[in-house]
Amino acid sequence: MARLVTLVESGGPGVREVASALAPYAGHAQVIGLTGSPGVGKSTTTTALVAAYRREGKKVGVLAIDPSSPFSGGAILGDRIRMQEHATDPGVYIRSMSSRGHLGGLSATTPQAVRVLDGVGCDVILVETVGVGQAEVDIASLADTTLVLLAPGMGDGIQAVKAGILEIADVFVINKADRDGADHTLRDIRSMMALVTREPNEWRQPIVKTVAHKTEGLEELLEAIGKHHSWLAEHGELQRRRTARASAEITAIALGLLRARLDVTDELASAVAAGEMDPYAAADRLLG
Amino acid sequence: MARLVTLVESGGPGVREVASALAPYAGHAQVIGLTGSPGVGKSTTTTALVAAYRREGKKVGVLAIDPSSPFSGGAILGDRIRMQEHATDPGVYIRSMSSRGHLGGLSATTPQAVRVLDGVGCDVILVETVGVGQAEVDIASLADTTLVLLAPGMGDGIQAVKAGILEIADVFVINKADRDGADHTLRDIRSMMALVTREPNEWRQPIVKTVAHKTEGLEELLEAIGKHHSWLAEHGELQRRRTARASAEITAIALGLLRARLDVTDELASAVAAGEMDPYAAADRLLG
Numbered sequence: 130m131a132r133l134v135t136l137v138e139s140g141g142p143g144v145r146e147v148a149s150a151l152a153p154y155a156g157h158a159q160v161i162g163l164t165g166s167p168g169v170g171k172s173t174t175t176t177a178l179v180a181a182y183r184r185e186g187k188k189v190g191v192l193a194i195d196p197s198s199p200f201s202g203g204a205i206l207g208d209r210i211r212m213q214e215h216a217t218d219p220g221v222y223i224r225s226m227s228s229r230g231h232l233g234g235l236s237a238t239t240p241q242a243v244r245v246l247d248g249v250g251c252d253v254i255l256v257e258t259v260g261v262g263q264a265e266v267d268i269a270s271l272a273d274t275t276l277v278l279l280a281p282g283m284g285d286g287i288q289a290v291k292a293g294i295l296e297i298a299d300v301f302v303i304n305k306a307d308r309d310g311a312d313h314t315l316r317d318i319r320s321m322m323a324l325v326t327r328e329p330n331e332w333r334q335p336i337v338k339t340v341a342h343k344t345e346g347l348e349e350l351l352e353a354i355g356k357h358h359s360w361l362a363e364h365g366e367l368q369r370r371r372t373a374r375a376s377a378e379i380t381a382i383a384l385g386l387l388r389a390r391l392d393v394t395d396e397l398a399s400a401v402a403a404g405e406m407d408p409y410a411a412a413d414r415l416l417g
Numbered sequence: 418m419a420r421l422v423t424l425v426e427s428g429g430p431g432v433r434e435v436a437s438a439l440a441p442y443a444g445h446a447q448v449i450g451l452t453g454s455p456g457v458g459k460s461t462t463t464t465a466l467v468a469a470y471r472r473e474g475k476k477v478g479v480l481a482i483d484p485s486s487p488f489s490g491g492a493i494l495g496d497r498i499r500m501q502e503h504a505t506d507p508g509v510y511i512r513s514m515s516s517r518g519h520l521g522g523l524s525a526t527t528p529q530a531v532r533v534l535d536g537v538g539c540d541v542i543l544v545e546t547v548g549v550g551q552a553e554v555d556i557a558s559l560a561d562t563t564l565v566l567l568a569p570g571m572g573d574g575i576q577a578v579k580a581g582i583l584e585i586a587d588v589f590v591i592n593k594a595d596r597d598g599a600d601h602t603l604r605d606i607r608s609m610m611a612l613v614t615r616e617p618n619e620w621r622q623p624i625v626k627t628v629a630h631k632t633e634g635l636e637e638l639l640e641a642i643g644k645h646h647s648w649l650a651e652h653g654e655l656q657r658r659r660t661a662r663a664s665a666e667i668t669a670i671a672l673g674l675l676r677a678r679l680d681v682t683d684e685l686a687s688a689v690a691a692g693e694m695d696p697y698a699a700a701d702r703l704l705g
Contacts, residue, residue, distance in 0.1 A: 145695070148695040148696060148697050148698075149695045149698065151695070152693070152694065154692065155690075155692040240696075244696075368690070372686045372687050373686070374690070375686040375687070375690040375696065376681040376685075378689065379681050379685065379700050380679055380681055380703075382696050382697055382700035383700040383703050384675065384679070387672065387704070391668055393667050393668055395660065397664075397667065398660045398661070398664035398667065399660050399663070401664075401666065401667060402443075402444065402656070402659040402662070402663040403443075404441045404443040404444055405440070407433070408436060408528075408666045408670050409433045409436050409437070410433075410437065411663075411667045412671040415668075415671050416675070
């Protein structure tokens with residue numbers, strides 16, 4: 130499994146054969162995304178969820194995406210260190226990935242890594258990433274269910290206004306809920322949600338309070354995830370999300386193939402740098 | 418200027434005419450990137466630099482890139498609020514940009530916004546972004562000189578190991594240097610730097626201590642930026658960086674044009690989602 134993930138990550142020879150061989154086994158796994166600012170307890174929550182799903186006898190895959198590490202694949206071993214209680218369990222596969230790649234965010238290789246874990250038999254795949262910008266959006270498009278983690282006292286004030294988390298969250302998790310300010314965070318989420326008009330049959334995000342390191346609130350979280358999954362299936366949304374995911378994956382691969390063929394010559398780049406040509410004209414010439 | 422930046426950001430009609438008209442005026446401005454974790458004082462440092470360059474009579478442009486706001490261009494006004502002391506100065510142009518866009522990071526429209534500011538006569542362009550992932554790499558490829566800001570006591574421990582900042586920093590800035598732990602941060606940077614073997618003629622990043630809100634250390638910072646700029650010019654690096662920037666800009670525009678032509682049909686996406694076709698075969702069919 131590790132070698133297959135490395136292969137799709139590197140995009141080396143054989144990647145097409147792997148994709149082709151795994152294709153018929155796709156679509157089995159439940160994909161759960163976890164996102165949130167540094168320090169909210171993503172890894173702790175992931176670890177608790179792994180334990181819970183293992184108790185149900187499920188095979189679990191974990192992809193910890195590290196967008197702070199564009200240069201070195203897996204240089205930050207923190208997540209793996211924190212998850213070492215599961216490291217020797219053959220029913221758990223844990224992998225750190227960097228989000229490097231010219232296409233940005235997770236779009237380039239994470240969907241294919243999910244495809245591998247799915248294809249080889251993981252029942253649940255947890256994809257964890259720091260909640261910043263494109264990676265956050267990508268995780269929402271990748272997952273069946275996206276958990277947005279918050280913690281009391283973090284992100285108050287101007288810096289905290291996070292446009293868009295309402296659009297990506299399927300379940301809100303207030304972790305470290307035993308700390309002061311948990312109810313304040315709860316109210317903040319509720320007032321954000323109150324600003325949005327919803328159709329009667331739309332999903333309304335539940336808000337779950339947890340203390341992940343004590344596994345408090347974990348049952349409620351599992352229930353919320355399960356309910357959302359059922360809702361997706363009943364409303365045709367599971368199929369729609371997975372088709373959208375496949376579409377994004379196809380586009381990313383196609384753009385990667387096209388990018389590999391784009392070879393900007395020094396002459397062209399120098400002409401633009403010197404102001405002799407504008408970059409659109411240069412792009413036209415390149416594509417021509 | 419504001420309308421031109423909006424135009425290149427939106428990619429609407431007329432963008433080619435603008436690019437073509439501005440091309441001959443490119444290459445004048447000194448582009449300085451500022452990156453670092455939330456809370457290190459990027460906006461305060463930017464504000465202090467704006468004031469300093471204004472005192473030299475230079476026209477200054479500021480692009481504050483907000484990667485936490487993928488959905489809403491300019492939703493977070495924090496930077497603009499904090500910089501309001503310069504808001505009425507006609508020699509300063511301040512603009513918040515979101516880093517949304519399918520290509521991720523800054524690659525899609527920021528280089529073109531820099532091109533506009535450059536073309537209309539900014540002498541110095543400060544590009545500020547939260548230091549996470551692709552945005553951080555992109556800023557280094559965009560700027561002549563990249564400042565990596567750190568602050569004492571932030572980012573200790575496992576989460577702090579930031580692979581790659583050595584590769585993008587031209588100048589290290591330890592802001593809030595009046596706080597406990599500044600020397601510890603200094604030692605951390607020095608020991609990181611000691612791990613890298615350098616050629617005698619390579620640039621060695623200076624480490625500047627500042628207290629930006631009191632403008633302490635600002636003269637030293639300006640001097641370090643100036644020295645780096647001279648070093649770039651003397652070693653042919655300025656030309657090399659700007660050619661690389663033009664190359665990345667041409668590629669991003671070309672990929673944007675190609676992406677607009679890629680139309681993944683529902684049938685194709687459904688076939689991949691259902692496991693009837695692998696995504697590479699689908700990408701081939703799409704490109705075919």
